[in-house]
Amino acid sequence: MTVTTAWALLIALSAASTLLAASGLQGAAFTVAVLVLAGWKSRLILGRYLGLAVAPVWQRGFDWILALVLILFAVLALAA
Amino acid sequence: MTAPTPTRPQDQPSVLDSLPGELMMWVLILSELAVFGAGLAAFLAVRITDPAGFAEAQTHLHRTGAGINTVVLVTSGWLAALAVQAAEAGRKVRLRGLLALASALGVVFLVLKGSEYADLARAGIGFETHAFFTFSYLLTGFHAAHVIAGILLLGLVGALATPRAVETGAAFWHMVDLVWVLLFPVVYLL
Amino acid sequence: MKYKTQKIAIAYFAVALALFTVQVTLGLILGWIYVSPNFLSEILPFNIGRMLHTNSLVVWLLLGFFGAAYYLVPEESEREIHSTKLAYLQLIILVVGTAGVVVTYLFNLFDGNFLLGNEGREFIEQPRWVKAGIVVAALIFLYNISLTVLAGKKTAITNILLLGLWLLSLLFLFAFYNPANLALDKQYWWFIVHLWVEATWELVMASILAFLMLKLTGVDREVIEKWLYVIVATALFSGILGTGHHYYWIGTPGYWQWIGSIFSTLEIVPFFGMMAFAFVMVWKGRRDHPNKAAMLWALGCATLAFFGAGVWGFLHTLHGVNYYTHGTQITAAHGHLAFFGAYVSLNLAIISYAMPILRGRDPYNQVLNMASFWLMSGGMVFMTFTLTFAGTVQTHLQRVNGQAYMDVQDQLWIFYAMRFGSGVAVVLGALLFIYAMAFPRREVIEPGPAVAAE
Numbered sequence: 001m002t003v004t005t006a007w008a009l010l011i012a013l014s015a016a017s018t019l020l021a022a023s024g025l026q027g028a029a030f031t032v033a034v035l036v037l038a039g040w041k042s043r044l045i046l047g048r049y050l051g052l053a054v055a056p057v058w059q060r061g062f063d064w065i066l067a068l069v070l071i072l073f074a075v076l077a078l079a080a
Numbered sequence: 081m082t083a084p085t086p087t088r089p090q091d092q093p094s095v096l097d098s099l100p101g102e103l104m105m106w107v108l109i110l111s112e113l114a115v116f117g118a119g120l121a122a123f124l125a126v127r128i129t130d131p132a133g134f135a136e137a138q139t140h141l142h143r144t145g146a147g148i149n150t151v152v153l154v155t156s157g158w159l160a161a162l163a164v165q166a167a168e169a170g171r172k173v174r175l176r177g178l179l180a181l182a183s184a185l186g187v188v189f190l191v192l193k194g195s196e197y198a199d200l201a202r203a204g205i206g207f208e209t210h211a212f213f214t215f216s217y218l219l220t221g222f223h224a225a226h227v228i229a230g231i232l233l234l235g236l237v238g239a240l241a242t243p244r245a246v247e248t249g250a251a252f253w254h255m256v257d258l259v260w261v262l263l264f265p266v267v268y269l270l
Numbered sequence: 271m272k273y274k275t276q277k278i279a280i281a282y283f284a285v286a287l288a289l290f291t292v293q294v295t296l297g298l299i300l301g302w303i304y305v306s307p308n309f310l311s312e313i314l315p316f317n318i319g320r321m322l323h324t325n326s327l328v329v330w331l332l333l334g335f336f337g338a339a340y341y342l343v344p345e346e347s348e349r350e351i352h353s354t355k356l357a358y359l360q361l362i363i364l365v366v367g368t369a370g371v372v373v374t375y376l377f378n379l380f381d382g383n384f385l386l387g388n389e390g391r392e393f394i395e396q397p398r399w400v401k402a403g404i405v406v407a408a409l410i411f412l413y414n415i416s417l418t419v420l421a422g423k424k425t426a427i428t429n430i431l432l433l434g435l436w437l438l439s440l441l442f443l444f445a446f447y448n449p450a451n452l453a454l455d456k457q458y459w460w461f462i463v464h465l466w467v468e469a470t471w472e473l474v475m476a477s478i479l480a481f482l483m484l485k486l487t488g489v490d491r492e493v494i495e496k497w498l499y500v501i502v503a504t505a506l507f508s509g510i511l512g513t514g515h516h517y518y519w520i521g522t523p524g525y526w527q528w529i530g531s532i533f534s535t536l537e538i539v540p541f542f543g544m545m546a547f548a549f550v551m552v553w554k555g556r557r558d559h560p561n562k563a564a565m566l567w568a569l570g571c572a573t574l575a576f577f578g579a580g581v582w583g584f585l586h587t588l589h590g591v592n593y594y595t596h597g598t599q600i601t602a603a604h605g606h607l608a609f610f611g612a613y614v615s616l617n618l619a620i621i622s623y624a625m626p627i628l629r630g631r632d633p634y635n636q637v638l639n640m641a642s643f644w645l646m647s648g649g650m651v652f653m654t655f656t657l658t659f660a661g662t663v664q665t666h667l668q669r670v671n672g673q674a675y676m677d678v679q680d681q682l683w684i685f686y687a688m689r690f691g692s693g694v695a696v697v698l699g700a701l702l703f704i705y706a707m708a709f710p711r712r713e714v715i716e717p718g719p720a721v722a723a724e
């Protein structure tokens with residue numbers, strides 16, 4: 001994947017977040033969807049912009065960190 | 081001193097060597113992720129005590145402006161990534177042009193952000209108005225400070241124009257980008 | 271010893287150790303006052319004793335750092351120290367200042383005098399003339415060391431050491447700024463107190479530890495430098511805004527509670543890093559250095575600093591916790607183990623390493639030295655536990671149940687009695703250390719098969 005493809009995907013994902021927010025969807029489905037999109041965007045930035053895609057060990061490490069952080073966010077958000 | 085025996089642990093290639101770019105920048109990226117991650121988690125934890133108040137407070141932010149800012153930043157990040165490729169290809173003029181565009185988008189981000197702050201200030205909303213604003217000011221303000229630092233840094237590495245400098249400056253800029261895509265949904269959308 | 275100007279370090283270490291005895295002896299007296307509050311109340315009131323205890327601690331630690339710099343900079347830069355005379359002049363100024371401080375405090379002289387009187391701010395009580403002397407001494411030191419480094423080889427170790435020493439000297443200038451507003455006074459005061467031990471001194475600590483690891487383990491310099499840079503980066507990143515953990519209740523805006531809690535929690539990272547660094551270097555090291563005592567102190571330093579500063583610091587650093595524990599014996603427990611683990615042990619490590627070389631006394635007197643390590647460290651750890659228990663009980667009775675301060679203190683007697691006992695062990699350990707450094711010419715037990723020394 002080139003950085004340009006990554007950029008196009010990031011724009012698409014951002015649009016998806018906006019649509020999701022505009023859709024009026026609420027509750028757990030909304031929370032999870034928004035956070036999944038955020039995680040996906042983060043992963044693209046780390047992998048393609050910052051170049052972790054060439055260092056699979058590190059990419060996997062960051063995947064874990066991101067996943068745990070987003071799960072924590074989801075739990076806290078859903079507890080409200 | 082005797083010749084090193086190859087089986088010693090210190091002579092094996094370190095995993096650190098596979099990390100692209102400057103090690104120190106990765107230390108910084110991880111540190112920033114820890115700080116913003118903790119800040120956002122604290123925000124969500126405090127929100128549990130007053131969901132209605134947080135929801136009401138959130139309506140005072142510029143949600144659309146922040147959404148546009150996401151597009152602005154990821155586009156700016158893309159330009160910075162292209163600048164790294166230009167630097168590696170030795171194309172100085174192109175690299176400087178790309179970095180200038182990336183910085184200009186950084187300024188656009190700050191202008192949109194500034195208009196939100198101005199509206200909040202006009203409405204008399206400050207740090208102490210509500211816990212929501214303590215966090216939103218802290219988190220977005222701290223992030224905006226990084227945008228300013230990033231713009232300066234892009235200018236600096238553009239002047240140096242070596243591949244290593246440009247890569248390091250761009251990495252900082254991507255970190256700013258990364259923090260925003262995590263911050264935006266939590267503060268503006270949830 | 272490769273450079274003759276390294277000898278300067280002996281004088282610094284000697285004065286440092288002399289003040290170390292003064293410091294711990296006063297500590298013992300203070301510990302007894304906790305047990306029996308009227309002890310010496312006419313001759314040496316608690317507040318005076320406490321000033322001397324903390325001031326002598328800070329001064330001797332700094333003297334140790336200076337000595338360490340005079341020892342290791344020539345070796346790293348491959349140059350003699352720029353000026354021996356200036357180095358001794360610097361020491362004389364500091365000794366005169368210290369003597370002035372002791373006399374001023376003890377006899378409560380010149381109270382209220384702008385230049386000569388005690389300034390009354392915890393840790394920086396020194397009269398203004400002494401503060402000025404400290405600045406002059408610091409300038410001489412920085413000039414002398416910087417010129418040496420600039421003329422010679424520049425290494426990561428000397429770069430970080432110099433950065434730390436320059437920054438800590440600049441921060442000391444805040445001692446001259448004393449706003450009338452108490453909240454502002456405290457805000458700037460922490461620029462010295464906190465940004466010393468949790469930022470700039472950490473740089474000094476990391477670089478001295480790196481030097482010791484380089485010498486004791488023989489691991490490659492590049493590996494050591496990489497660790498050093500990561501430790502320093504995380505220390506500054508977390509430590510600077512970590513100052514916020516002192517801004518919870520002094521009248522600063524509420525957002526400091528979050529800044530302080532988050533950044534100061536990250537302050538554990540560099541201390542963990544230093545501990546991991548020390549152990550990983552020993553594990554990777556291909557050299558079996560005969561100075562086991564220096565190694566023990568270095569590893570003990572990294573470990574106890576992690577517990578005292580990192581773990582015991584984190585214990586009360588979140589504002590929700592600090593709301594209850596602020597200024598209780600929990601703070602005292604932390605302050606003691608942090609200072610001992612990080613900076614006392616660091617100094618004793620470099621002294622243990624350097625002294626035998628400086629005095630041409632290999633094989634080392636390490637059995638006594640190692641005994642002193644266990645005596646002192648055991649004492650300090652036990653003291654930390656007694657104070658932590660005392661602080662826990664105090665927090666509950668005083669801050670949760672709302673009992674009066676002195677009523678609570680009466681109930682803590684047993685902890686203070688045990689703390690005094692641990693203090694005795696520490697003082698004996700300190701004396702044993704000094705004896706081991708100064709007197710025996712030969713190892714007290716027969717050495718095993720010898721291994722080549724550095």
Ligand code: HEM
Nearest residue numbers: 467515534537579583584586587596597601605608609612
């Ligand atoms: C070697 C490093 C350190 C030393 C020498 C040290 C020493 C001290 C001392 C002497 C005090 C008492 C200051 C006073 O009120 O007069 C103190 C307070 C405090 N320290 Fe540290 N400290 C260190 C590292 C840390 C770290 C890493 C943390 C946090 C993780 C921390 C957290 C605190 C807090 C929260 C207080 C305030 C306690 C209160 O509210 O009463 N310290 N420290």
Ligand SMILES: [Fe+2]
Nearest residue numbers: 464468513515
């Ligand atoms: Fe502190």
